[in-house]
Amino acid sequence: MLNEIAFYLIAAVTLAFAVAAMALRQLIHCALCAAAAFAGLATLYLQLDAEFVGFAQLLVYVGAIAILIVFAVLLTRADEVLPGSRRSSPSWLMGIAAAVLVLAGIALPILSSPSLRHPPLAVADAPVKLIGVELMTRYVLPLEMAGVLLTAALMGAVVIAMREEPETKAQSRPPAAARREQTGEVVSRP
Amino acid sequence: MNPLLTHYLIVSALLFSIGFAGAVARRSAIIVLIGIELMLNAANLNFIAFWRYGAHPEALTGVMFVLFSIAIAAAEAAVGLALIIAIYRQRKTTQVDGLDRLKG
Numbered sequence: 001m002l003n004e005i006a007f008y009l010i011a012a013v014t015l016a017f018a019v020a021a022m023a024l025r026q027l028i029h030c031a032l033c034a035a036a037a038f039a040g041l042a043t044l045y046l047q048l049d050a051e052f053v054g055f056a057q058l059l060v061y062v063g064a065i066a067i068l069i070v071f072a073v074l075l076t077r078a079d080e081v082l083p084g085s086r087r088s089s090p091s092w093l094m095g096i097a098a099a100v101l102v103l104a105g106i107a108l109p110i111l112s113s114p115s116l117r118h119p120p121l122a123v124a125d126a127p128v129k130l131i132g133v134e135l136m137t138r139y140v141l142p143l144e145m146a147g148v149l150l151t152a153a154l155m156g157a158v159v160i161a162m163r164e165e166p167e168t169k170a171q172s173r174p175p176a177a178a179r180r181e182q183t184g185e186v187v188s189r190p
Numbered sequence: 191m192n193p194l195l196t197h198y199l200i201v202s203a204l205l206f207s208i209g210f211a212g213a214v215a216r217r218s219a220i221i222v223l224i225g226i227e228l229m230l231n232a233a234n235l236n237f238i239a240f241w242r243y244g245a246h247p248e249a250l251t252g253v254m255f256v257l258f259s260i261a262i263a264a265a266e267a268a269v270g271l272a273l274i275i276a277i278y279r280q281r282k283t284t285q286v287d288g289l290d291r292l293k294g
Binding site: 008034038056057073075095130160163 | 192193194195196197198199200201203204205206207208209210211212214215216218220221223224225227228231234235238239241242243244245246247248250252253254256257258260261262263264265266267268269271272273274275276278279284
């Protein structure tokens with residue numbers, strides 16, 4: 001009974017924060033509400049006896065991704081003061097309708113299938129030691145690939161977001177020519 | 191008494207639709223990215239719920255999939271936000287309907 005009450009509370013708070021993250025006007029409020037929704041999901045994982053995943057979720061989403069989003073919001077701030085800008089796209093009503101359709105398409109089969117209405121079948125336990133052993137034996141190749149992917153993504157993100165070197169003198173020229181000139185300059189540098 | 195598997199699946203479906211609605215209805219690219227993250231998280235919740243309520247939780251497959259999924263979501267968020275910042279620097283906007291040209 002207590003478990004059920006806790007579930008309903010956590011689920012309601014998580015969904016409310018998710019709605020707020022999608023609906024609020026200020027981008028920074030959206031980012032913070034998204035962080036709260038991620039934290040709520042971490043609590044749901046904890047309630048599902050997946051402690052390691054719950055804490056990984058907290059570390060990665062609340063600790064890293066939310067901070068990244070906040071930084072992106074702050075770096076692209078001048079955007080909000082544009083006069084006469086709407087926050088939703090012109091066809092937002094269509095978007096909401098599509099989302100409701102998607103919800104119906106997912107929820108109706110779930111609600112109408114009796115085989116899903118059961119409590120946990122077995123006692124689940126995911127000790128960190130067992131997860132570590134599995135990661136080092138059965139899942140060692142995906143683990144290595146994840147490492148390669150994260151390294152590549154990190155380098156790619158740095159390269160993409162890196163400020164381009166001062167080429168402001170070439171402002172009047174078309175950007176493609178300026179970029180070509182700039183890359184040539186970079187290559188010829190010792 | 192524990193909640194049933196259906197409850198978690200419904201929460202996950204709601205979360206997915208909320209993320210979907212935000213991703214298709216908002217104009218800010220950052221909100222679109224948050225919506226995509228919410229959808230990814232809904233899928234993760236499904237994995238964990240099926241792992242917990244399945245007959246063989248000792249296999250740990252659901253947990254492992256979610257761990258890798260979180261890693262990939264982190265990579266996706268980093269690259270996506272870097273792209274948004276780069277686009278902002280060039281176009282001075284992050285509204286997705288302002289970005290309708292392939293060539294600068």
